[in-house]
Structure formats: structure tokens, C-alpha cells
Amino acid sequence: MANSALLDVIEQHESEILDEWTALQQRSKSSATGMIGAEQRRRESADFLRHVVTGLQKDSGDGIEAPAWDSARDLLGDLSRSRARQGFTPSETAMFVLSLKQPLFDRLSSSLKDAPTLARELWDASRLLDGLGLYTTEVHQKGREDVIRRQQQELLELSTPVIRLWDGILAVPLIGTLDSARTQVVMESLLSQIVTTGASIAVIDITGVPTVDTLVAQHLLKTVSAARLMGADCIISGIRPQIAQTIVHLGVDLGDVTTKASLAEAFRHALAIKGLHVQADGRE
Amino acid sequence: MSGIDVIPILRIGELLLVTIQVDMHDRMAMQLQEDLTDRIVETNAKGVLIDISALEVVDSFIGRMLANITSMSRILDAETVVVGMRPAVAITLVELGLELPGVRTALDVDRGIELLGGPALGRPKR
Numbered sequence: 001m002a003n004s005a006l007l008d009v010i011e012q013h014e015s016e017i018l019d020e021w022t023a024l025q026q027r028s029k030s031s032a033t034g035m036i037g038a039e040q041r042r043r044e045s046a047d048f049l050r051h052v053v054t055g056l057q058k059d060s061g062d063g064i065e066a067p068a069w070d071s072a073r074d075l076l077g078d079l080s081r082s083r084a085r086q087g088f089t090p091s092e093t094a095m096f097v098l099s100l101k102q103p104l105f106d107r108l109s110s111s112l113k114d115a116p117t118l119a120r121e122l123w124d125a126s127r128l129l130d131g132l133g134l135y136t137t138e139v140h141q142k143g144r145e146d147v148i149r150r151q152q153q154e155l156l157e158l159s160t161p162v163i164r165l166w167d168g169i170l171a172v173p174l175i176g177t178l179d180s181a182r183t184q185v186v187m188e189s190l191l192s193q194i195v196t197t198g199a200s201i202a203v204i205d206i207t208g209v210p211t212v213d214t215l216v217a218q219h220l221l222k223t224v225s226a227a228r229l230m231g232a233d234c235i236i237s238g239i240r241p242q243i244a245q246t247i248v249h250l251g252v253d254l255g256d257v258t259t260k261a262s263l264a265e266a267f268r269h270a271l272a273i274k275g276l277h278v279q280a281d282g283r284e
Numbered sequence: 285m286s287g288i289d290v291i292p293i294l295r296i297g298e299l300l301l302v303t304i305q306v307d308m309h310d311r312m313a314m315q316l317q318e319d320l321t322d323r324i325v326e327t328n329a330k331g332v333l334i335d336i337s338a339l340e341v342v343d344s345f346i347g348r349m350l351a352n353i354t355s356m357s358r359i360l361d362a363e364t365v366v367v368g369m370r371p372a373v374a375i376t377l378v379e380l381g382l383e384l385p386g387v388r389t390a391l392d393v394d395r396g397i398e399l400l401g402g403p404a405l406g407r408p409k410r
Contacts, residue, residue, distance in 0.1 A: 187371075
């Protein structure tokens with residue numbers, strides 16, 4: 001059985017190792033030390049040490065990917081995910097495992113007198129703890145990537161609302177730069193709203209679009225064409241003076257798409273197409 | 285030629301309604317163009333509605349056929365409106381660069397009739 005000396009050492013000196021280890025963690029100069037109470041730190045450390053013992057007992061020498069280490073990996077995974085959320089850096093999270101080395105190596109060197117055996121045991125223990133430490137970093141990173149991905153998705157959904165302005169008149173206020181992925185989402189939600197509401201006019205407002213280059217213009221025209229294929233006319237509104245200049249300087253051809261300077265103008269135009277007009281009722 | 289290969293052309297007043305419900309192949313498309321032009325002349329129709337709401341896939345072939353029918357009908361003095369395109373189909377066509385220029389579109393048959401001159405045209409001739 002691999003790491004048998006390590007297992008003996010941990011089993012014999014479990015509480016001392018735990019004391020030294022938690023003390024080491026407490027002493028480490030990191031910004032996040034204060035975020036976890038001493039009690040919780042000790043509980044987590046004790047849990048982890050127990051899982052390491054279980055892992056070592058079942059270890060077949062295949063490294064930490066082996067089923068023997070499942071429970072230890074699960075524990076570490078939960079731990080790094082929660083620390084990632086609390087704002088720990090990856091190295092602070094990895095140090096939780098790596099700081100176990102010192103007390104373990106101390107015990108190993110005092111219990112093993114034979115130099116080659118000690119070297120081998122130290123190497124095995126080191127490899128094991130390094131593997132577990134790297135695993136925490138990986139999970140930590142994955143946790144953060146999940147957060148980023150979720151936020152991207154939420155941003156995508158938040159930024160493409162389709163609003164009903166009037167019977168048969170829809171508005172899509174676009175905010176932020178248009179890329180292919182967003183154009184797809186805008187198109188899908190606009191077209192499905194056209195079907196649900198039976199709208200015949202859609203106003204695409206680009207007041208919130210910071211710049212219009214050839215690519216953005218192309219995406220806008222795609223959306224207009226798709227709406228036209230469904231039988232709805234599009235009006236592009238909210239074109240700022242600088243954007244009008246850029247469009248002309250770039251030589252972008254907006255074709256026969258109706259454009260208006262403001263959403264209000266576009267709405268007035270849409271009402272006119274539908275044969276409606278707004279009138280004051282004379283009461284001031 | 286078996287019955288399923290022929291696409292029926294229905295007459296509503298001065299309009300003709302073509303509902304495409306199966307995937308088209310070359311021969312069917314040619315047959316439809318022939319039948320439709322014949323019927324336009326025969327009935328003196330002023331408008332043609334092509335309903336593609338049942339089609340889940342519209343490729344470049346169908347796209348070109350729609351454009352051809354539109355041009356042919358226009359020569360025979362009948363306006364064509366393609367109605368009922370699905371959102372997914374519209375997005376795919378735009379992504380393929382097939383924006384069907386010159387083809388008029390409407391959301392459904394009702395809107396199409398309106399576009400072709402209101403319900404008066406759709407009413408049966410007395």
C-alpha cells in the first residue's frame with residue numbers, strides 16, 4: 001500500500017497535526033483570514049484530515065483521480081466553491097491544503113530515520129498534497145467561470161426587451177454593442193413577439209448603442225430583413241448626429257429602411273402608417 | 285403524376301390562395317408555376333397569396349421559386365404576397381443572405397388579403 005508511513009503518522013498524531021495546521025493557517029498573512037472564524041477553520045480542517053485518512057486507507061497508488069479520493073475531492077470542491085464566492089484568491093484557497101505539508105513533513109522526518117525511505121515518503125506525500133492543492137485551484141476557477149457565464153446570460157436576457165407601444169406597434173430599445181449572439185437573441189424575441197401580438201410595425205431604437213460600424217449596421221439590417229419576411233415593417237430610431245456621420249463616412253447602405261432621429265418621431269410615424277393621430281382634447 | 289404532387293390553388297374572389305404544405309421538389313415547383321400562371325389568366329386574378337406557414341424549412345430553391353412566382357404574377361398584373369413565414373425560417377433565410385427582395389410579405393392570410401386591397405377584393409364576385 002502506498003503512503004503507508006504517511007497514514008501511520010497521521011493516525012498517530014492526528015490532533016497535534018491538526019493543531020499545528022490550523023495555527024499555520026491562522027498565522028498566514030492573507031487579506032481573507034478574517035473571513036472565516038477559528039472554529040469553522042478547525043472544523044473544516046478536521047473534516048479534510050479525516051477524509052485524507054480515508055483516502056489513504058483505500059489508496060491504490062493511482063493518484064487523486066482514483067475513486068478512493070472521491071470524498072476528499074468532494075469536500076475540497078465544496079470548500080473552494082464557497083471560498084470563491086466569499087472572494088478568496090486562488091492561492092489563498094490552495095494554501096489551505098498546501099499548508100498541511102509542514103506539520104506532516106515534520107512528523108514524517110521525526111518518525112522515519114532512514115534517509116532514502118524518508119525521501120521517498122516525503123515525495124509521495126508532497127505529490128499527493130500538490131495534487132489536492134491544484135484541484136482546489138481548478139474548482140475555484142471553475143466556480144468563478146460559472147459566475148461569469150451566468151452573468152453573461154442574464155445580461156443577454158436583460159438587454160433585449162420587446163415592448164408593445166400600441167396595438168400592432170412594437171419597440172426594441174437596444175442597449176450596448178450588437179454582436180452576432182445578441183443579434184440572434186434580438187431577432188428571435190422580436191419575431192416571436194411579432195407572431196404573438198400580430199404587430200405590423202417594429203421600431204428598433206439604437207439610442208443606447210454606443211457606436212455603429214459596418215458590422216453593427218449589418219446586424220441591424222439582418223434584423224430588419226427578418227422582420228420584413230414576417231410581414232412587419234421596421235423603423236430604426238435614435239440615431240445620434242455622430243452616428244449618422246459615421247454611417248455615411250463608412251459607406252454603410254441602410255437601403256430603404258425608414259430611419260428617424262428619435263423614438264418619439266418613429267412612434268408618430270408608426271401611428272401615421274396605421275392611420276392614427278394624437279390630438280389634444282383642448283383642456284390644456 | 286400522383287395527387288399529392290399537385291399543390292391546390294384556391295380562388296377567393298379576385299384572389300388566388302396557394303398553401304404549400306409539403307416539401308417541394310423541382311417537378312412540383314415547375315407544375316405550380318405552370319398551374320398558377322394558367323389560373324391567373326383564366327380567373328383574371330388581381331392577387332396571389334402564398335401561405336408557407338406549414339413549412340419548417342425554406343432553402344434557396346424555394347426562395348428562388350417564390351421570387352419567380354412573384355415576377356411572373358406581376359407580369360400578368362397580379363400582386364403576390366408571401367404569408368405566414370415562421371420566425372425560425374425568417375432568421376435562417378436572413379442568415380443565408382436570401383432576403384427575398386421584391387417579394388411582399390404579411391404575417392397571416394388575413395393581413396395578406398388586407399395588403400392586396402382589403403376584403404373587398406377577397407369577396408366573391410357577383
